Amino acid sequence: MSLKIIETCVNCFACEPLCPSKAIYEAKPHFLIDSKKCTECEGDFAVPQCATICPIEGAILDALGVALNPPGSLTGIPPEKMAEAMAELQAH
Amino acid sequence: MELPVLNEKPASQGGCSAGSCGSTDDQLNHLSDEIKAKVQNHPCYSEDAHHYFARMHVAVAPACNIQCHYCNRKYDCANESRPGVVSELLTPDQAVKKTMAVAANIPQMTVLGIAGPGDPLANPERTFETFRRLSKEAPDIKLCVSTNGLSLPESVEELAKHNIDHVTITINCVDPEIGAKIYPWIFWENRRIKGKKAAKILIEQQQKGLEMLVAKGILVKVNSVMIPGVNDKHLAEVSRIVKAKGAFLHNVMPLIAEAEHGTFYGVMGQRGPTGAELQALQDDCSGDMNMMRHCRQCRADAVGMLGEDRGDEFTMDKIELMDIDYEAAMEKRKVIHQAIEAEMNSKRAQKSEFAEQIAQEPKLTTRPVLMAVATSGQGVINVHFGHAKEFLIYEASPDGVRFISHRKADLYCGGDSTCGDGESVLQTTIRSLEGCEAVLCSKVGFEPWEMLENAGIMPNGEHAMEPIEEAVMSVYKEMAKNGKLDEIILHNRATA
Ligand code: SF4
Ligand code: SF4
Ligand code: SF4
Numbered sequence: 001m002s003l004k005i006i007e008t009c010v011n012c013f014a015c016e017p018l019c020p021s022k023a024i025y026e027a028k029p030h031f032l033i034d035s036k037k038c039t040e041c042e043g044d045f046a047v048p049q050c051a052t053i054c055p056i057e058g059a060i061l062d063a064l065g066v067a068l069n070p071p072g073s074l075t076g077i078p079p080e081k082m083a084e085a086m087a088e089l090q091a092h
Numbered sequence: 093m094e095l096p097v098l099n100e101k102p103a104s105q106g107g108c109s110a111g112s113c114g115s116t117d118d119q120l121n122h123l124s125d126e127i128k129a130k131v132q133n134h135p136c137y138s139e140d141a142h143h144y145f146a147r148m149h150v151a152v153a154p155a156c157n158i159q160c161h162y163c164n165r166k167y168d169c170a171n172e173s174r175p176g177v178v179s180e181l182l183t184p185d186q187a188v189k190k191t192m193a194v195a196a197n198i199p200q201m202t203v204l205g206i207a208g209p210g211d212p213l214a215n216p217e218r219t220f221e222t223f224r225r226l227s228k229e230a231p232d233i234k235l236c237v238s239t240n241g242l243s244l245p246e247s248v249e250e251l252a253k254h255n256i257d258h259v260t261i262t263i264n265c266v267d268p269e270i271g272a273k274i275y276p277w278i279f280w281e282n283r284r285i286k287g288k289k290a291a292k293i294l295i296e297q298q299q300k301g302l303e304m305l306v307a308k309g310i311l312v313k314v315n316s317v318m319i320p321g322v323n324d325k326h327l328a329e330v331s332r333i334v335k336a337k338g339a340f341l342h343n344v345m346p347l348i349a350e351a352e353h354g355t356f357y358g359v360m361g362q363r364g365p366t367g368a369e370l371q372a373l374q375d376d377c378s379g380d381m382n383m384m385r386h387c388r389q390c391r392a393d394a395v396g397m398l399g400e401d402r403g404d405e406f407t408m409d410k411i412e413l414m415d416i417d418y419e420a421a422m423e424k425r426k427v428i429h430q431a432i433e434a435e436m437n438s439k440r441a442q443k444s445e446f447a448e449q450i451a452q453e454p455k456l457t458t459r460p461v462l463m464a465v466a467t468s469g470q471g472v473i474n475v476h477f478g479h480a481k482e483f484l485i486y487e488a489s490p491d492g493v494r495f496i497s498h499r500k501a502d503l504y505c506g507g508d509s510t511c512g513d514g515e516s517v518l519q520t521t522i523r524s525l526e527g528c529e530a531v532l533c534s535k536v537g538f539e540p541w542e543m544l545e546n547a548g549i550m551p552n553g554e555h556a557m558e559p560i561e562e563a564v565m566s567v568y569k570e571m572a573k574n575g576k577l578d579e580i581i582l583h584n585r586a587t588a
Binding site: 011012014017045047049055056076082088089 | 214215283355
């Protein structure tokens with residue numbers, strides 16, 4: 001069982017020092033989780049620490065590939081509002 | 093703005109009325125001598141010192157422990173820089189090298205700040221490593237740090253060990269109801285906490301941190317972001333409370349929210365305050381609080397004088413090639429600092445002379461007027477209207493001339509040739525001058541001249557290269573003579 005950091009990670013370093021298993025490491029182009037080391041924080045914390053501090057929606061996935069912080073869950077921006085705003089900007 | 097040439101003659105009879113060129117001079121008058129001494133030559137806090145001394149920020153602290161609705165974490169901390177800026181992250185070692193290289197090459201650089209790209213205190217190792225080394229290796233540089241306050245109480249002990257005498261806390265509210273509309277979540281004791289509960293913890297930590305710093309004798313400045321309809325009515329109370337607890341300055345900054353920044357406020361269409369609204373609030377707060385009106389929301393990794401950026405001269409690859417003898421540099425810096433102080437003191441003396449002169453003249457009984465001035469520094473009017481990126485706003489009244497604030501010409505504009513609904517740059521600029529009745533520049537073109545007049549703002553290019561306060565006073569006296577000041581004020585006619 002392991003979480004995964006994907007390319008939307010902005011390399012903010014917030015998760016790395018929190019990991020109880022030292023599974024997170026700086027890499028190019030973005031931080032990565034060593035799947036052999038990650039314990040999903042079981043036994044250490046009630047919730048996976050990396051996904052609990054990560055500010056970027058969708059940057060961390062669970063073992064099934066599902067985002068732990070889905071769109072709108074952190075920023076509070078309803079996904080349809082975001083899509084609308086982005087479409088508007090593109091139209092310019 | 094150019095760095096001052098040290099043996100250059102001071103601008104001819106430069107003067108300020110009421111000893112209040114930077115209203116900061118006034119603001120300082122009620123502070124204790126100890127605090128005054130600390131603030132006097134600080135480029136961020138002293139209105140005249142920032143023409144002479146410089147500060148820089150290094151970006152060593154990437155992580156953050158909260159979310160603000162005006163910030164998108166793909167970019168730098170929006171408390172410290174304009175939204176949408178990405179700075180180059182430095183290691184503590186690189187930051188120390190860069191700071192010493194800049195200090196050796198720009199002796200005017202006296203203050204080093206860590207302000208991002210996240211929250212410095214959410215990155216204690218990187219931040220304190222930088223401070224620890226600089227306190228030892230470059231003891232003539234003052235250190236400052238900005239924070240959202242969440243981790244402040246646990247950091248005070250460590251902060252007090254270094255050369256740190258300025259801490260800036262961004263405090264947007266003291267009421268969790270309001271806080272819940274500004275902060276969607278915080279990371280606290282290994283959990284993500286949301287809503288009012290999160291805001292309550294953050295507010296408690298900020299206030300506790302403020303009290304602890306004051307108790308340690310560390311200067312605290314408070315920044316607030318003015319968010320119309322959210323905390324605008326509330327900030328006067330914030331001002332009162334932070335002052336009562338001992339903050340020495342309170343600085344209200346406008347919210348900048350654009351959809352393209354991808355922030356909550358930007359996407360949801362929350363607007364920022366107009367220049368006039370911002371000023372009204374600043375006036376409201378200044379009744380019982382020091383306001384820092386010359387802050388330009390500097391960039392977190394900026395190098396140079398406030399409002400200027402010389403970062404390109406000090407990129408990491410250039411710094412690696414420099415060989416710095418800091419002991420020698422420190423000697424040189426000391427001599428130059430003394431020369432600057434002497435020049436600053438002589439200008440300050442000239443200012444009070446001019447103020448006395450005004451005081452002796454028969455007093456007018458006319459109403460106060462706001463005027464905008466285009467300048468690139470040195471205390472004179474020297475910028476063409478069309479080239480002005482920002483204006484200094486002064487208030488002229490029978491009591492003299494008082495510096496009020498900076499206004500960005502492009503505050504509402506992304507910098508393209510058109511803004512929003514097809515508004516031209518010129519229209520945006522004129523809109524930013526809302527509330528002013530005259531604008532003093534070195535020159536004004538034909539097209540803007542007409543538009544300014546139509547907006548009820550009198551263009552004036554007659555005082556090029558003259559000291560600002562004297563020019564503003566002379567325009568004011570002329571307005572009084574021509575009976576302009578008996579008219580009812582016709583504000584807000586700026587093209588909307
Ligand atoms: S889930 Fe826990 S153990 Fe796994 S990488 Fe994240 S912090 Fe480390
Ligand atoms: S907290 Fe999220 S964005 Fe930051 S480094 Fe970790 S995965 Fe990347
Ligand atoms: S504290 Fe700064 S970096 Fe953190 S969310 Fe707020 S504005 Fe952004």
